[in-house]
Amino acid sequence: MSAIKDDPIQIISEYTRFPSVSTDPAFASGMEGARDYAAKLLAAAGLAVEIVKTPLHPIVLGRRAGPAEWPHVVIYGHYDVQPADPLDQWTTPPFEPAVRDGRLFARGAADNKGPHTVGILALTRLLARRPDLPLRVTFLLEGEEEIGSPSFPEFLRARAAELREADFVLLSDTGSPSAEQIVVTTGLRGIAGFELQLTGPRTDLHSGLHGGAVFNPVQALAEICASLHNADGSVNVPGFYDGVEPPAAWEREELRKFPLTEESYREFLGVDALYAQPGVTPIEATRYAPTLEFNGIGGGYQGGGSKTIIPARAFAKITCRLVPGQDAEDIIRKVTGAVLARVPAGVRAEVKVMQGNNAYCVVPPRRPNTPAGQNPVLARAFDAAAAAVTEAFGRAPLFLREGGSVPIIGDIKRVTGLDSLMLGLFTPESNLHAPDESIELSIITRGIAAYELLLERVADGGR
Amino acid sequence: MSAIKDDPIQIISEYTRFPSVSTDPAFASGMEGARDYAAKLLAAAGLAVEIVKTPLHPIVLGRRAGPAEWPHVVIYGHYDVQPADPLDQWTTPPFEPAVRDGRLFARGAADNKGPHTVGILALTRLLARRPDLPLRVTFLLEGEEEIGSPSFPEFLRARAAELREADFVLLSDTGSPSAEQIVVTTGLRGIAGFELQLTGPRTDLHSGLHGGAVFNPVQALAEICASLHNADGSVNVPGFYDGVEPPAAWEREELRKFPLTEESYREFLGVDALYAQPGVTPIEATRYAPTLEFNGIGGGYQGGGSKTIIPARAFAKITCRLVPGQDAEDIIRKVTGAVLARVPAGVRAEVKVMQGNNAYCVVPPRRPNTPAGQNPVLARAFDAAAAAVTEAFGRAPLFLREGGSVPIIGDIKRVTGLDSLMLGLFTPESNLHAPDESIELSIITRGIAAYELLLERVADGGR
Numbered sequence: 001m002s003a004i005k006d007d008p009i010q011i012i013s014e015y016t017r018f019p020s021v022s023t024d025p026a027f028a029s030g031m032e033g034a035r036d037y038a039a040k041l042l043a044a045a046g047l048a049v050e051i052v053k054t055p056l057h058p059i060v061l062g063r064r065a066g067p068a069e070w071p072h073v074v075i076y077g078h079y080d081v082q083p084a085d086p087l088d089q090w091t092t093p094p095f096e097p098a099v100r101d102g103r104l105f106a107r108g109a110a111d112n113k114g115p116h117t118v119g120i121l122a123l124t125r126l127l128a129r130r131p132d133l134p135l136r137v138t139f140l141l142e143g144e145e146e147i148g149s150p151s152f153p154e155f156l157r158a159r160a161a162e163l164r165e166a167d168f169v170l171l172s173d174t175g176s177p178s179a180e181q182i183v184v185t186t187g188l189r190g191i192a193g194f195e196l197q198l199t200g201p202r203t204d205l206h207s208g209l210h211g212g213a214v215f216n217p218v219q220a221l222a223e224i225c226a227s228l229h230n231a232d233g234s235v236n237v238p239g240f241y242d243g244v245e246p247p248a249a250w251e252r253e254e255l256r257k258f259p260l261t262e263e264s265y266r267e268f269l270g271v272d273a274l275y276a277q278p279g280v281t282p283i284e285a286t287r288y289a290p291t292l293e294f295n296g297i298g299g300g301y302q303g304g305g306s307k308t309i310i311p312a313r314a315f316a317k318i319t320c321r322l323v324p325g326q327d328a329e330d331i332i333r334k335v336t337g338a339v340l341a342r343v344p345a346g347v348r349a350e351v352k353v354m355q356g357n358n359a360y361c362v363v364p365p366r367r368p369n370t371p372a373g374q375n376p377v378l379a380r381a382f383d384a385a386a387a388a389v390t391e392a393f394g395r396a397p398l399f400l401r402e403g404g405s406v407p408i409i410g411d412i413k414r415v416t417g418l419d420s421l422m423l424g425l426f427t428p429e430s431n432l433h434a435p436d437e438s439i440e441l442s443i444i445t446r447g448i449a450a451y452e453l454l455l456e457r458v459a460d461g462g463r
Numbered sequence: 464m465s466a467i468k469d470d471p472i473q474i475i476s477e478y479t480r481f482p483s484v485s486t487d488p489a490f491a492s493g494m495e496g497a498r499d500y501a502a503k504l505l506a507a508a509g510l511a512v513e514i515v516k517t518p519l520h521p522i523v524l525g526r527r528a529g530p531a532e533w534p535h536v537v538i539y540g541h542y543d544v545q546p547a548d549p550l551d552q553w554t555t556p557p558f559e560p561a562v563r564d565g566r567l568f569a570r571g572a573a574d575n576k577g578p579h580t581v582g583i584l585a586l587t588r589l590l591a592r593r594p595d596l597p598l599r600v601t602f603l604l605e606g607e608e609e610i611g612s613p614s615f616p617e618f619l620r621a622r623a624a625e626l627r628e629a630d631f632v633l634l635s636d637t638g639s640p641s642a643e644q645i646v647v648t649t650g651l652r653g654i655a656g657f658e659l660q661l662t663g664p665r666t667d668l669h670s671g672l673h674g675g676a677v678f679n680p681v682q683a684l685a686e687i688c689a690s691l692h693n694a695d696g697s698v699n700v701p702g703f704y705d706g707v708e709p710p711a712a713w714e715r716e717e718l719r720k721f722p723l724t725e726e727s728y729r730e731f732l733g734v735d736a737l738y739a740q741p742g743v744t745p746i747e748a749t750r751y752a753p754t755l756e757f758n759g760i761g762g763g764y765q766g767g768g769s770k771t772i773i774p775a776r777a778f779a780k781i782t783c784r785l786v787p788g789q790d791a792e793d794i795i796r797k798v799t800g801a802v803l804a805r806v807p808a809g810v811r812a813e814v815k816v817m818q819g820n821n822a823y824c825v826v827p828p829r830r831p832n833t834p835a836g837q838n839p840v841l842a843r844a845f846d847a848a849a850a851a852v853t854e855a856f857g858r859a860p861l862f863l864r865e866g867g868s869v870p871i872i873g874d875i876k877r878v879t880g881l882d883s884l885m886l887g888l889f890t891p892e893s894n895l896h897a898p899d900e901s902i903e904l905s906i907i908t909r910g911i912a913a914y915e916l917l918l919e920r921v922a923d924g925g926r
Contacts, residue, residue, distance in 0.1 A: 189671060193769045202733030207756045208652060208867030211784050212748030213728065215738045218757035218779070219692060226689035229682060265676065270665030273808035275678045285675030293670045294681035295772050296763035301780060306656045306817045308782050308868075309758050316681070317764055319771050321674050345736035354769045404671030405771075 008121050008444050009104055011041070013097035015113045016106035022057055022080035023147050030095075031057055031143060034079045034113070038141050041117065045124040046131075047139060054151035057143030062120075064127075064137040071377045071458050072136035074163065074418065075123075076171040076408075077116025078145035081108035082433045089435035103429075103438040110430035110439040115172035116141065118425060118444060122451030135459035138166060142408075145173075149408050156415040163416040167377035167463070169409075170454075172447070174402055175432075176424035177259050179443050182389045182450075184382070185422035186251075187361035187401030188409060189290070190322030192331045193354035196224065196339055197315045200347050204300070205310040214310050215346035218299045221314040224342045224349075228292055228318075228335075233277030235292045235320075237338040243325030246279055247288035247401075248369050254398045255284060286403040291321045292335070319354075321403060328356035357407040362419040364399050377463055381421050384457035385450075389423070392450035397423075423450070471584050471907050472567055474504070476560035478576045479569035485520055485543035486610045493558075494520055494606060497542045497576070501604050504580065508587040509594075510602060517614035520606030525583075527590075527600040534840045534921050535599035537626065537881065538586075539634040539871075540579025541608035544571035545896045552898035566892075566901040573893035573902040578635035579604065581888060581907060585914030598922035601629060605871075608636075612871050619878040626879040630840035630926070632872075633917075635910070637865055638895075639887035640722050642906050645852045645913075647845070648885035649714075650824035650864030651872060652753070653785035655794045656817035659687065659802055660778045663810050667763070668773040677773050678809035681762045684777040687805045687812075691755055691781075691798075696740030698755045698783075700801040706788030709742060710751035710864075711832050717861045718747060749866040754784045755798070782817075784866060791819035820870040825882040827862050840926055844884050847920035848913075852886070855913035860886075886913070 015037050019030035035058060039049045042062030052059040057080060066072075084094035084107045092098040097106035104114065120139065127133060144151055156163070174185040200217035201210075230236045247255070265283060266274050274282035280289045299314025301307035320331055336351045343349040363370045365379035382399075389397040409420050425447050431437045478500050482493035498521060502512045505525030515522040520543060529535075547557035547570045555561040560569035567577065583602065590596060607614055619626070637648040663680035664673075693699045710718070728746060729737050737745035743752045762777025764770035783794055799814045806812040826833045828842035845862075852860040872883050888910050894900045 191671070191771070193771075195769075200734060205732070206867065207754070207758060207782060208654070208784055209865070210732065210749055211754040211756050211866060212740070212743075212752050213737050213745040214732055214734060215736070216757050218760045219688065221760070222685045222688035222757070222779075223692075225682065225685035229686075269668070269673065269677055271663060271677060271809045272811070273678070274676050275809060277675070280675075282676035286673055289675050291670070291674040293674045293771075293773055294679050294685070294763065295670060295770055296765055296774065297681045297684070297777060298761050298765045300757065300759035302759055302761045306658075306780055306782065307758055308654070308656075308756075310756055311759065314760060316685075317769055319670060319769065321671055346734045346738060348735070402672070403674060404669065 008117070008448060009099065009441060011121065012104060012109065012114050012117050012444065013106065015117060016097045016108045017095055019095045020080050020108065020143070021083050022144055023083060031080065035060055035143065038079050041120045042139055045120055046127050047137065052155065054144070054155060056151055059143065059155055060141040062139035064135070066134065066136045069463055070134045070136045071461065071463055072138070072166040073455070073458060074138045074140055074166045074169045075116070075119045076140050076169055077119065077173070078112050078142040080143045080146050081111065081113070082146050086435065091436055099441065102441050104441060105436055105438040107437055110426040110437055111432045112145070112173050114439040114444060115425040115447070118172065118447040119170070119451050122448045123455060125448070126452050126455055130456070133456070133459045134462070135455060152408055153411055156411055160415050163418065166418055167375055168381055169412055169418050169420040170381070171420060172423045172425040173406065174422045174424040175426045175428070175430070178427055179393060179440055179446065181259055181395060182393050182397040183424040184385055184397045184399050185402045185424055186364060186399050187324065188359065188406050189403050190326065190328050190357045190359035190410065191319055191405040192322060192328045192335065192356045193319040194335060195315060195317050195352040195354060196221070197313065197350045197352065198343070198347050199313050201310065201312050204312050207308045207310045210310060215344050216310050217314040217347055218311055220344050220347040221297070221299060221316055223344070224339055225294060225316055227342050233275060235290065237292070237334050239334050240290065240331065244290060244323055245325055247284055248367065250367050251288065251401065252284065254400055255287070257398055258400065287401045288323060290323050290326060293319055293321070295319055321405065322359045324359045324361040326359065328358050332356050357405060358410050360410040360413060361401060375419070377458065377461065378419050378421070380461040381454065381458050384454045385421060385423060387457065388450040388453035391453060392446045471580070471911060472562065472904060474584065475567060475572065475577050475580050475907065476569065478580060479560045479571045480558055482558045483543050483571065483606070484546050485607055486546060494543065498523055498606060501542050504583045505602055508583055509590050510600065515618060517607070517618060519614055522606065522618055523604040525602035527598070529597065529599045532926055533597045533599045534924065534926050535601070535629040536918070536921060537601045537603055537629045537632045538579070538582045539603050539632055540582065540636070541575050541605040543606045543609050544574065545609050549898065554899055562904070565904050567904060568899055568901040570900055573889040573900055574895045575608070575636050577902040577907060578888040578910070581635065581910040582633070582914050585911045586918060588911070589915050589918055593919070596919070596922045597925070598918060615871050616874055619874060623878050626881065629881055630838055631844055632875055632881050632883040633844070634883060635886045635888040636869065637885045637887040638889045638891070638893070641890055642856060642903055642909065644722055644858060645856050645860045646887040647848055647860045647862050648865045648887055649827060649862050650787065651822065651869050652866050653789065653791050653820045653822035653873065654782055654868040655785060655791045655798065655819045656782040657798060658778060658780050658815040658817060659684070660776065660813045660815065661806070661810050662776050664773065664775050667775050670771040670773050673773060678807050679773050680777040680810055681774055683807050683810040684760070684762060684779055686807070687802055688757060688779055690805050691801070696738060698753065700755070700797050702797050703753065703794065707753060707786055708788055710747055711830065713830050714751065714864065715747065717863055718750070720861055721863065750864045751786060753786050753789055756782055758782055784868065785822045787822045787824040789822065791821050795819050820868060821873050823873040823876060824864060838882070840921065840924065841882055841884065843924040844917065844921050847917045848884060848886060850920065851913040851916035854916060855909045
């Protein structure tokens with residue numbers, strides 16, 4: 001494959017031409033095309049490729065073996081993409097990559113074909129320059145990330161023995177505020193999701209004829225939902241904060257260097273005031289505090305004008321974001337228990353649990369809360385990442401936890417014991433999961449340089 | 464027109480063949496057909512017919528004039544009907560009347576063609592038997608009742624001088640529990656309707672990236688809605704109960720004779736407990752207490768599974784049912800004020816007022832709360848109704864207020880000073896506004912007998 005000697009933008013453009021939409025069977029050939037292309041890139045880098053069948057979309061592995069004394073890095077990425085709808089909101093078609101204003105526009109350019117291709121091309125260059133590099137590498141490219149990685153836990157269990165031999169996972173599936181300020185993501189919040197369904201009378205009732213005799217399920221829903229926060233903004237579920245620690249002093253310090261003020265954030269969100277809760281600033285809250293959020297609510301008449309009914313049913317969709325110290329199963333029990341205890345007579349309730357994953361957190365070396373016995377290769381990788389980003393991007397990265405959830409990172413840790421080093425290569429302008437997804441060209445080229453430096457330092461550091 | 468000598472069931476069947484759906488311009492010829500048929504029935508009774516143009520559907524008037532010493536009754540009805548959807552849920556087509564199980568099935572059979580035809584046919588018989596009956600009659604058949612009577616207030620203002628000369632309004636557009644227990648409806652609740660719309664961030668937000676920094680509009684909505692009731696079940700809006708009186712002792716006495724127990728009502732509604740609030744039983748509450756009900760609520764993700772967003776917007780549709788002593792404009796001000804005062808920082812609110820009408824109440828003669836100077840013809844009409852129903856149906860009627868709202872009754876009272884005597888001729892089985900609408904055949908025949916007795920007694924009572 002000669003393409004690898006070409007411009008990286010050219011390679012990512014070819015890769016993103018394959019419409020690898022994992023959720024829609026109509027895109028099976030796009031999935032296959034992207035998978036083959038990824039496999040060729042890995043082979044061109046000198047890796048031994050294995051396609052691992054799963055019940056749905058295969059996982060692509062690319063291995064560089066070596067003696068046990070060589071550091072071993074697992075590099076994660078995913079070759080599947082989100083659906084591209086609404087198509088009419090794209091400036092150029094989603095699977096016809098286009099360069100404009102210093103950015104490459106295509107579905108998957110930023111999430112995640114561009115970022116993991118950065119890793120493949122960096123390794124390609126590094127091995128071309130140093131064919132004897134003392135580094136073991138396992139590339140692991142998933143095809144089901146955008147549909148919740150259903151096959152991934154079983155894959156992890158099947159390959160646990162092999163993966164446990166590695167030192168750490170490296171990935172770029174998180175964000176940075178800009179090319180001028182790269183973030184190394186040191187943690188992600190967990191998530192616990194519920195749907196609360198209330199049922200009152202056997203059918204919608206005439207609110208004139210029956211109003212006053214029936215506990216309106218929407219009223220019950222409002223009362224239960226309202227009870228879930230205290231007046232100070234904290235979550236009102238007994239034991240919800242058990243085990244929750246405030247952010248470490250060094251984490252607060254890092255966040256203060258983040259290029260965002262409360263005023264600029266407030267303006268960005270378009271609200272007249274940020275949410276207040278005890279113990280954290282609003283910006284800290286999005287990364288270091290747990291939440292209970294209502295994602296949707298519904299019941300009764302939703303159309304124009306009025307319809308004078310007492311609705312028979314109402315529901316709310318609720319997700320909690322969890323931080324280290326909280327256990328998703330425990331939070332699910334506590335929230336479910338609190339909700340069911342607050343259902344009034346005359347209304348029946350059911351809580352459906354939708355999902356549950358713990359938070360993930362890794363502490364860089366030499367912080368007050370760095371765990372004793374941290375893998376020395378991981379520790380060196382953090383230092384290498386700091387140096388590599390500083391050299392390639394011109395400024396040291398910030399080490400920050402992020403508010404979103406990437407359940408597979410926690411799964412990997414739990415099953416294999418491996419921690420993850422997450423380098424943010426997309427930015428707020430990247431429009432992830434939205435029309436006109438794009439990645440900055442300079443982040444691709446600087447990212448390749450940073451990955452090359454990072455991997456070389458990890459290799460030369462030994463085990 | 465020979466039809467009037469025919470079976471009343473035959474006449475109502477012919478009348479209901481005209482699909483007079485007022486809300487849908489596609490049914491213009493059905494409206495015209497029903498209007499012509501009603502006019503012919505009135506003419507056949509010996510009345511002088513006038514078609515009063517309105518901006519939408521004309522009003523049909525039928526007058527029997529006479530000297531000022533004759534009592535004058537206005538008989539109200541409406542010739543328009545609700546849409547018949549969903550058509551596939553009708554056992555026989557809605558505009559092809561069919562008799563089954565002692566009932567006449569057709570859209571409009573019970574609401575309201577059947578009941579007002581009962582009045583026309585009773586008068587027809589009475590005048591055939593007593594051509595010199597000393598009674599003035601004004602039939603007033605509206606064509607816009609099912610769409611909120613938009614032209615009616617202007618008609619009332621235009622004809623106020625003439626209508627003020629009458630003694631009372633007689634109508635049958637309310638219900639009774641069964642043919643064995645007819646109800647004379649002595650009051651209706653008023654209504655005040657709102658839509659509360661909350662706006663938070665400029666767009667739906669990722670609940671992981673931003674959760675903790677934003678006041679979720681659904682949380683704000685839940686907290687505001689939850690605040691609108693006290694723990695004891697009463698409405699928590701300052702001044703909401705100003706002027707509200709408990710039901711009179713005689714009204715409670717009447718209601719105790721109503722064939723409904725709390726247990727049977729609870730089972731009918733399909734709930735495990737009725738709503739409790741201070742000062743009234745749940746059955747009393749539906750007729751004699753004001754309410755604040757949520758008719759609908761919505762915001763954020765409504766589909767299957769989960770979508771982890773902080774919704775940008777949320778809304779609730781709210782209606783209050785009002786009782787005598789409350790003023791709709793005053794309640795609108797109070798509820799709006801209470802809601803807006805409870806909106807948290809970070810969320811913007813708008814309250815749209817949808818409707819406002821006061822309650823209506825008329826007290827039969829010789830009750831402790833009968834107003835001084837009650838029109839003697841109205842007082843005699845109440846006594847005549849009691850005697851007529853007892854004779855025709857075999858049991859004395861109950862005199863009860865009802866929980867629904869019929870705004871035109873209050874409009875008539877306000878503009879013309881006329882009170883209304885409301886005889887309930889449909890029953891819970893009548894399926895108003897629903898598929899398989901029907902009216903009991905025996906109620907039609909007994910209703911005609913009762914109307915005939917009632918009108919004759921009113922006539923013979925003089926002024």
